[in-house]
Amino acid sequence: MKSLAKDTAIYGVSSIVGKFLNYLLVPLYTYVLKQTADYGIVTNLYAWTALLLVLLTYGMETGFFRFANREDQDAPTVYKTAFLCLLTTSTVFATMVVLFRQPLADLLGYAGHAEFVAMMFVTVAIDAFACIPFAYLRYKKRPILFAALKLLFVLLNIAFNLLFLVVLGKNDVFYVFLSNILATGIQTLVLLPFTLPKGGVFDGGVLRQMLRYSLPLLVLGVAGIMNQTLDRILFPYLYTGADAQAQLGIYGACFKVAMVMMMFTQAFRYAYEPFVFAKHKDRQSVEAYADAMKYYIIFSYLILLGVIFYLDIFRYIVSSAYWEGLKIVPVVLWTYVFQGIYFNLSFWYKLTDETRWGAYFSLIGLAITLVLQVVFVPIIGYWASCGSSLVCYFVIMLLSFFIGQRKAPIPYDLKRIGEYTVLTIGLLAVYYALRLYYISNMWAMMGVGTLLIAIYLFILTRKDFPLQNVLRNRRSHGSGRPN
Numbered sequence: 001m002k003s004l005a006k007d008t009a010i011y012g013v014s015s016i017v018g019k020f021l022n023y024l025l026v027p028l029y030t031y032v033l034k035q036t037a038d039y040g041i042v043t044n045l046y047a048w049t050a051l052l053l054v055l056l057t058y059g060m061e062t063g064f065f066r067f068a069n070r071e072d073q074d075a076p077t078v079y080k081t082a083f084l085c086l087l088t089t090s091t092v093f094a095t096m097v098v099l100f101r102q103p104l105a106d107l108l109g110y111a112g113h114a115e116f117v118a119m120m121f122v123t124v125a126i127d128a129f130a131c132i133p134f135a136y137l138r139y140k141k142r143p144i145l146f147a148a149l150k151l152l153f154v155l156l157n158i159a160f161n162l163l164f165l166v167v168l169g170k171n172d173v174f175y176v177f178l179s180n181i182l183a184t185g186i187q188t189l190v191l192l193p194f195t196l197p198k199g200g201v202f203d204g205g206v207l208r209q210m211l212r213y214s215l216p217l218l219v220l221g222v223a224g225i226m227n228q229t230l231d232r233i234l235f236p237y238l239y240t241g242a243d244a245q246a247q248l249g250i251y252g253a254c255f256k257v258a259m260v261m262m263m264f265t266q267a268f269r270y271a272y273e274p275f276v277f278a279k280h281k282d283r284q285s286v287e288a289y290a291d292a293m294k295y296y297i298i299f300s301y302l303i304l305l306g307v308i309f310y311l312d313i314f315r316y317i318v319s320s321a322y323w324e325g326l327k328i329v330p331v332v333l334w335t336y337v338f339q340g341i342y343f344n345l346s347f348w349y350k351l352t353d354e355t356r357w358g359a360y361f362s363l364i365g366l367a368i369t370l371v372l373q374v375v376f377v378p379i380i381g382y383w384a385s386c387g388s389s390l391v392c393y394f395v396i397m398l399l400s401f402f403i404g405q406r407k408a409p410i411p412y413d414l415k416r417i418g419e420y421t422v423l424t425i426g427l428l429a430v431y432y433a434l435r436l437y438y439i440s441n442m443w444a445m446m447g448v449g450t451l452l453i454a455i456y457l458f459i460l461t462r463k464d465f466p467l468q469n470v471l472r473n474r475r476s477h478g479s480g481r482p483n
Contacts, residue, residue: 021154025161026256029176030319032165036253038173040236040245043252045116045177047232048108049124054225056093056128059217060086061135062350063210068139076200079136081207083197086132094125109236119177123184130188133195149191156183216355223362227369227392228339231385238377251382253318254325254332257311261303261336286410293344294413298464300340301424304333305456309431309449312442328386330428335386338393345397348404357407361400365392416463423459427452 029039064082068075097104097118104121105114137146160179164170226233232252236244307314308330315326342361349357369392376384404410431452435445 021151021158024158026253026317027319028161028165030253030322032171033173033176034171035246036249036321037243037245038249039253040247040249041110041113041116041173042176043232043248044236044245045108045110045120047229049120050229051222051225051233052121052124053128053131054218054221056090056125057086057131057221058089058211059214059221060210061131062217063214064132064135065139066213066350067206067210073206074200075139076197077203078200078206078210079132079139080197080200081203082132082210083136083195084202085207086129090125090129093128094122097121097125113174115174116177119181123177123181126181126184126188130184130191133191136195145194149187152190153183153187156186213353213355216359220355220358220362223359223366227362227365227389230366230369231373231382231389234373235377235382235385238373239381240378241381247381250322250325251328251385253322254328255386257314257317257326258307258329258332258336260307261300261333261340289344289347289410290412293341293410294417295464296340296344297337297417298420298460300337301420302453302456302460304330304337305424305427305449305453307333308428309453310446312446325382328382331386331390335390335393338390338397342393342397342400345400345404348400348408348410352408354407357400357403361396364399365396368392368395419463423456427456 029042030036033039033042060082064078067073067078101114101118102111105111105117108117110116134146134149137143137149157179160182161176164175164179232248235248235251239247241247311326311329314329315323346358346361349355369388372388372391373384376387431445431449434448439445439448
């Protein structure tokens with residue numbers, strides 16, 4: 001658990017700092033781009049690239065971790081095989097995109113902007129290839145280098161955006177995509193000297209084994225990412241109003257406000273995935289998984305409360321032209337909580353090599369998302385988009401828990417998790433009751449929110465992080481005595 005906490009802290013700092021810096025691009029885009037419809041284009045194409053990234057990596061990242069940690073496999077050979085495989089498929093895809101950019105742009109509804117599609121899809125091809133070198137850094141336990149390279153991309157992307165949109169005054173969507181491809185290309189060039197395969201050989205037999213393991217994860221990944229992005233992909237086709245791109249821009253911008261929850265989930269995942277596969281050799285690891293789940297939920301609830309109670313400040317992340325969509329933020333936050341819990345639960349089928357269950361769950365979630373969006377987006381717009389995601393992750397989270405407890409039981413502390421869930425819902429109920437019926441002043445409500453968070457922290461320190469134990473441990477470390 002100490003190792004997990006250390007790596008989470010390093011990955012978390014880089015992820016949170018990086019995402020926070022990327023937050024700065026959201027107000028930049030919403031204040032500088034000409035209209036909300038422009039941000040709708042950005043939202044839509046980024047959703048497509050998220051789907052393509054899963055297709056182009058086809059589960060090989062998780063497959064690499066699985067086979068590199070197996071005693072009957074040579075880790076350098078596993079890495080070189082995955083590296084060359086991803087390099088080949090990404091290069092072929094990028095070439096095809098450049099050659100057929102116009103027909104592809106026509107198909108996606110951007111006939112007059114084929115350059116948008118070409119730049120974004122070539123960028124995702126580079127990202128897909130780079131996922132294996134970045135996975136190698138995680139495997140080799142080099143979180144500081146991993147974090148530095150991730151932050152390099154963020155800083156370059158921000159710098160190019162500021163150069164084009166602010167310094168040169170180019171308030172056009174083209175320069176958003178140009179900044180992205182430049183930053184991605186430079187990051188990858190810096191990454192390669194640290195991660196070029198040394199030793200090992202390309203092994204077709206190993207590749208076939210990895211693909212057999214990973215391809216079910218591709219189905220899982222495609223369905224999973226579509227659960228996350230289908231709302232932004234389908235919205236322009238389903239929404240019946242004339243301002244579909246503008247509404248999508250509002251939805252996409254307000255979705256970003258809730259991304260602090262996703263930052264925590266992503267940071268936890270970067271440390272947790274290699275930790276789980278390495279610890280699988282330890283028969284007592286199920287207790288560690290149970291603890292990790294409990295603390296993940298505890299801190300997710302704390303973040304959720306913080307964002308909701310201080311939403312009057314967080315709203316300034318986006319221009320006032322987008323504020324009408326801020327009511328979706330609590331729904332998105334709960335979606336991220338369920339998504340994170342589902343991710344933690346998913347390890348039972350990865351560790352037992354029954355990855356088909358992940359595909360089943362994701363396909364069920366995709367069916368839920370698709371049906372709800374097709375039926376309700378024409379009626380209630382982006383409320384159906386965020387609501388469908390919430391229902392999707394809640395259902396597949398429950399399915400994964402109940403089936404996983406039959407297949408590979410883990411002693412989760414359901415009593416304590418339930419207590420924090422009831423506490424969180426109770427604090428939210430108090431907050432909304434006061435806001436709706438008694439207090440209208442923004443600053444007074446933030447004071448109420450601060451008091452409610454203090455109550456949560458007080459209970460947290462009494463039940464799971466007793467301060468006297470923390471102080472005792474610090475004194476023990478300081479005196480050189482074992483604690």
